[in-house]
Amino acid sequence: MTVLTPADQSYDALVDHVRAGALGPDPATQRIAVAFTTRQAVRHDGRGTGYRNEVLSLRLSEAVGSCAVEPGELPESALDDCVGADVARLLEHPLPPVRVAALDAYLMHVTPHGPEAGALRVPLPAGSSLEKSRARAKAVVELLDQPAGATVLVVGVVNSLLEALRSRELEYVPCDLKGGLTEWGEPVVADALAAADRCDALLVSGMTLGNGTFEPLRRHALAHGKQLVMFAQTGSAVLPRFLGHGVSAVCAEPYPFFWLDGGPGTLHCYAGGER
Known part of the structure; x- marks a missing residue:
């Protein structure tokens, strides 16, 4: 694995290294098979307030990358944009949650947790x-x-x-x-x-x-x-x-x-x- 120095280890530098294939396979060769959103509303027993969550998830091979969004803010077209698209293209997507979920899926695929x-x-x-x-x-x-x-x-x-x-x-x-x-x-x-x-x-x-x-x-x-x-x-x-x-x-x-x-x-x- 390529180890980055403190001087270049910013979020943008990490994305640049992924784009260049420095951390794994060329992201242009890695395609998202499944895109989905998960929505929930919750109020735990004994709590006076509740909340809602919405998460965009992208599946790359065995890996799933995710990015939470404010409920209702993700356009329906985002899922269509992601399905079948390669990671390199999604890293350039205009929506930040799509870019983050794509990066997460790629890095999960390259280096699974464990x-x-x-x-x-x-x-x-x-x-x-x-x-x-x-x-x-x-x-x-x-x-x-x-x-x-x-x-x-x-x-x-x-x-x-x-x-x-x-x-x-x-x-x-x-x-x-x-x-x-x-x-x-x-x-x-x-x-x-x-x-x-x-x-x-x-x-x-x-x-x-x-x-x-x-x-x-x-x-x-x-x-x-x-x-x-x-x-x-x-x-x-x-x-x-x-x-x-x-x-x-x-x-x-x-x-x-x-x-x-x-x-x-x-x-x-x-x-x-x-x-």
Whole structure:
């Protein structure tokens, strides 16, 4: 595998290396066989609020790459654009979620998750949607190496993650582009980078790949020596490529996601080093 240096390991540089065939087969020879969207609405028992998710997924051979989108924003034509198209063409698609899902599928195909790639498999037990959400949150928060009382910027508000941070006696600043309030009435900030200065560590959703906010946060963590932990359904095969380049750890969760099934699942946790 080609190892990139810190100077050229940005998201755009990674895409350029894929286009050039530096990390695997020529992406122009790799065609997407299946494109699909997954939509859900959820309100866990005992919770006063709910939410909706929508995810674009592309299948390349045995691999599935995904990118979350804001519900209702993905045009129906996107699926037709993707089916039968080669990865090189989709990396140039005008829609960022298509580009991210294509990159994720390609990298998942080239380097699947597993011990050989440096990942620790973490079993996710069967259970209700809330039980599985809390189990995932526990695995994610365990990747944070922060003392009690530290403040964590949480980009992409997930109530179970906030609960898990509380159990560790960690303070947090919840952030989401939609703003609003958390389950407990706490204000949610909309500008992650503005809030990052007052936080000791960053806990960030892979959705930031699709909305263009990942790179500024990665550069902030790199410049200030802060721990950046990613929880990734979006770009689960993309984000481990940034380990040692601003990203400290990744909890990767490729499709199918924990909220799709009540049975057991698997998380793939990466901590430190380069992939």
